Structure formats: C-alpha cells, structure tokens
Amino acid sequence: MKSQQHRRILGVAPAMLAFGSIGLTLLLALWGTAEATHGSTFINLASTTGLSVTHNGAIFTQGGIGAGTGNFDPFLTLSPGGNANTEQGYNTTSPGQFDEQFGGDRTHPIQAAAIPSVDIAGTRYRVILLDANDQGAEDFMSIDTVKVFLDDQNNLHQFNNATNTFGTDNSSPAALVFNMDANCPGSDCVLLMRSQTFTPGSGVSDISIALPDSIFPPECFYGSQTCNKW
DSSP states (O other), X not given: OBOXXXXXXXXXXXXXXXXXXXXXXXXXXXXXXSSOOTTOEEEEOSSSTTOEEEETTEEEEEOOOBOSTTTSEEEEEEOOOTTOSBOOEEOOSSSOSSSBOOSTTOSOOEEGGGSOEEEETTEEEEEEEEEOOOOSSOOEEEEOEEEXXXXXOSOOOOEETTTTEETTOOSSOOEXXXXXXXXSGGGOEEEEEESXXXXXXXXXXXXXXXXXXXXXXXXXXXXXXXXXOO
16 A cells, blocks of 8 residues: 555444454455556546445445544554555554554454444445545555455464465464455456545545455354354
8 A cells, every 4th residue: 555654544433343252353454565566457446536346246435434533443553654655564463563553442353243234235245444544745545455364363463465374373274255356367456546635634534345244254243242253
C-alpha cells in the first residue's frame, strides 16, 4: 500500500463488537509496493465515487461512512512513519512484525463471530472498512495484497507472505480463506484507490470489502459463543 506518512485503519462498524471470550481469530494481511506491477489485474476504484467491483466472491466498494474510532472498532492500524512508500502488516498481539501500530487497542486479534453479516442482493457478507487517513499531494494508492486467515490462535507472529504461514503457529495451521490475488494472471491483482479526492480527511472510510459469509465456519455466525476461530 502506498504511504503518505499517515495511518491506515481497518475496522468494522459499531455492531461488530465481539461477544464472549471464546473467539475465532481473523488475521488480515495488507502488503504493498510503491508502484503496481506492469501486467497486473486491476480492481479499479480510483476513477469515480461509489464504484463496486466483485472479485473472488468479495465486493470491493469505493465510498465512506463514518469511520473514526468512535464510529467503528479498529482491529489493524498501520503507521510506518517517515517517508516510506510502502507499508504492510496484520492484526495480532503486540509486538507487531511490520508497520502495525498498537496502543489504544488499535491493532488486535478479532473474533470471526465479532464481524456481523449483512445482506447484499440476497447474499450474506461480512464487511470490513479502510480509513486511509492520508494527506499530501499524491492521493492515488494501491493495495497489493489482501489475505484473510482463520485460526484457533489469536497471537500469531512471524508471518511469511510467500508460504502463507506463521512461525509461531501450532499443529493446526492458519487457514487462508480469502486471497485477493487468487485467480489472477500471475497471481497479481492490485486494488487502485484514491484516499483524498473522494473521501478526504480522517474519520471516513475510503473503501469497504464485503467478504462472503460462506468463508466463515457455520458455528462462527455473528455473536456466536462457541466459535473458536480468530
């Protein structure tokens, strides 16, 4: 993801706060490069407001709702600092491995059962939001990798992006249940977006990703007390 020295915040809407203490861990990894690779397949949300693109069963949508910490529950915040052109990270327990920002519960594991399902045209989805919180002269950004893992551990570390494994995982490895790059030529899909022109400033989400409810185990419905995955 292209950086302009400001925080990226991933979260869920207010109703998505977790129930109970038994959880399913959802780990979402964002990986970025300064420029999209030539020949990539593009998910283009950068041309106009309100665009939606369906890819690999998920719906990627440009557009914002109130997304400040008072409006949704952040589970991953990236803040590389300096003049970095890329940033990467995933939600887990402190300390982070990459550009994750902890403190104020801005980055933490999230239970699968804590993400509400919504109905879109008769199909159930779970929705996550991105507030890029970007400033500066250049507002074009790319998100180069989005991966969603489910595991029975909530404190995974030592992520290897090439092998999709975590060095601290136990004998039941994390399952990769969504990969934006799947079914793309050369396994390379790039989401294009603008962080200021359409939804400027902090406190408003820039894009949403509606993940198919079917990728979540049936026992991990919203509010479940028996879901053991994160």
